[in-house]
Amino acid sequence: MQIAPAFKAPTRLLMGPGPSNAPAEVLAAMSQPLVGHLDPVFVKMMEELKTMLRAVFLTRNDMTFPISGTGSAGMEFCFVNLVEPGDEVIVGVNGVFGTRMVDVAERCGARVTKVESGWGNSIAPQQIAEALRTVSKPKLVAIVHAETSTGALTPVEEISKLTHDAGALLLLDTVTSLGGCPVRIDEWNVDAVYSGTQKCLSCPPGLAPVSLNARALEVARRRRTKVQSWYLDVNLLASYWGQERVYHHTAPISMNYALHAALRLVLEEGLENRWRRHKQNHLALKSALAAIGLELASQDGHQLWQLNAVRVPQGVDEADVRKRLLNDFNIEVGAGLGPLKGKIWRVGLMGETSSRENVRLFLSAFCQVLNECGRKTDAKAALAAVE
Numbered sequence: 001m002q003i004a005p006a007f008k009a010p011t012r013l014l015m016g017p018g019p020s021n022a023p024a025e026v027l028a029a030m031s032q033p034l035v036g037h038l039d040p041v042f043v044k045m046m047e048e049l050k051t052m053l054r055a056v057f058l059t060r061n062d063m064t065f066p067i068s069g070t071g072s073a074g075m076e077f078c079f080v081n082l083v084e085p086g087d088e089v090i091v092g093v094n095g096v097f098g099t100r101m102v103d104v105a106e107r108c109g110a111r112v113t114k115v116e117s118g119w120g121n122s123i124a125p126q127q128i129a130e131a132l133r134t135v136s137k138p139k140l141v142a143i144v145h146a147e148t149s150t151g152a153l154t155p156v157e158e159i160s161k162l163t164h165d166a167g168a169l170l171l172l173d174t175v176t177s178l179g180g181c182p183v184r185i186d187e188w189n190v191d192a193v194y195s196g197t198q199k200c201l202s203c204p205p206g207l208a209p210v211s212l213n214a215r216a217l218e219v220a221r222r223r224r225t226k227v228q229s230w231y232l233d234v235n236l237l238a239s240y241w242g243q244e245r246v247y248h249h250t251a252p253i254s255m256n257y258a259l260h261a262a263l264r265l266v267l268e269e270g271l272e273n274r275w276r277r278h279k280q281n282h283l284a285l286k287s288a289l290a291a292i293g294l295e296l297a298s299q300d301g302h303q304l305w306q307l308n309a310v311r312v313p314q315g316v317d318e319a320d321v322r323k324r325l326l327n328d329f330n331i332e333v334g335a336g337l338g339p340l341k342g343k344i345w346r347v348g349l350m351g352e353t354s355s356r357e358n359v360r361l362f363l364s365a366f367c368q369v370l371n372e373c374g375r376k377t378d379a380k381a382a383l384a385a386v387e
């Protein structure tokens with residue numbers, strides 16, 4: 001066997017649905033020497049991570065820590081701990097991640113009621129209210145805050161109130177929203193939440209920040225059946241991430257270094273400033289696209305700042321444009337999924353990637369590629385719309 005040459009990664013501008021570009025400081029943190037997962041130095045860092053995560057989630061929940069695994073592991077963590085066979089679960093489905101939640105809930109033995117909305121639309125509170133009326137004993141309502149597959153935001157507050165009035169728990173997916181737009185776990189009374197590191201926190205993929213409030217923890221503690229996942233059982237994880245520091249699994253040391261560095265940067269910038277930056281760059285991109293006759297596919301008034309679903313114009317080959325952006329300009333954008341396949345490009349402006357400079361870089365390249373692909377596009381008009 002011939003050994004492959006050393007792998008050398010190109011420098012891409014990551015403007016897809018994640019990962020986003022990680023700041024140099026975060027990548028440098030990862031290359032530090034390893035320490036043991038029970039080293040007092042590491043344990044101190046774990047405490048700082050928990051404190052910073054609480055600040056970013058805007059929660060006082062004690063049980064706030066990163067799961068070892070990507071965002072989907074955070075999803076599984078929430079479902080496996082809160083759901084027992086036979087439980088009734090309501091899931092908002094308006095894209096890939098709501099669909100994935102249904103799959104995960106069913107694997108836990110839940111009886112799932114789907115609340116469906118068109119891909120690109122948000123889930124309306126009245127839809128949840130109706131589902132809550134039809135289900136006899138709803139245990140959990142699960143919603144994707146920012147649907148990365150379609151670019152739609154579902155507001156949480158009203159759904160939260162309806163859920164709690166019906167005596168159920170609220171589970172929220174904030175994988176794409178955390179760090180990119182307001183996420184207020186305590187104010188919105190969210191019982192269980194998970195996120196990921198590689199979207200608006202701009203850290204490499206590999207950890208899933210989660211938080212459970214006292215009500216959710218009580219449900220997990222009072223289960224009749226054992227959590228079917230040993231790895232994700234909160235009762236076991238609590239003794240590693242809590243005060244006892246009992247070995248459970250070997251924490252991915254370097255990933256935790258990276259998250260520590262990334263969260264410091266988020267808090268240094270300030271949540272409000274960070275949200276505003278995402279909003280402004282989204283608006284700049286949106287007006288530039290309008291200037292060249294392109295529009296967003298997601299519902300007006302519910303469009304994400306961090307993920308723009310750009311409708312592919314008639315006669316343009318969606319995949320060809322993406323390929324040219326990657327090969328000729330080192331820019332990655334995402335493809336549409338499911339019913340939106342071939343119909344949209346997903347242009348991410350997440351975390352570090354969300355800058356005015358990147359909006360301009362993207363527009364120049366994108367307009368040039370569109371011209372090559374047979375659609376006359378005025379780059380000057382696009383750039384002029386980005387003030």
Ligand SMILES: *Cc1c(COP(=O)(O)O)cnc(C)c1O
Nearest residue numbers: 070071072097146148175176196
């Ligand atoms: C990316 C994403 C996930 C899954 O995260 P992975 O890190 O890919 O496992 C879940 N939900 C949403 C909304 C996402 O954008």
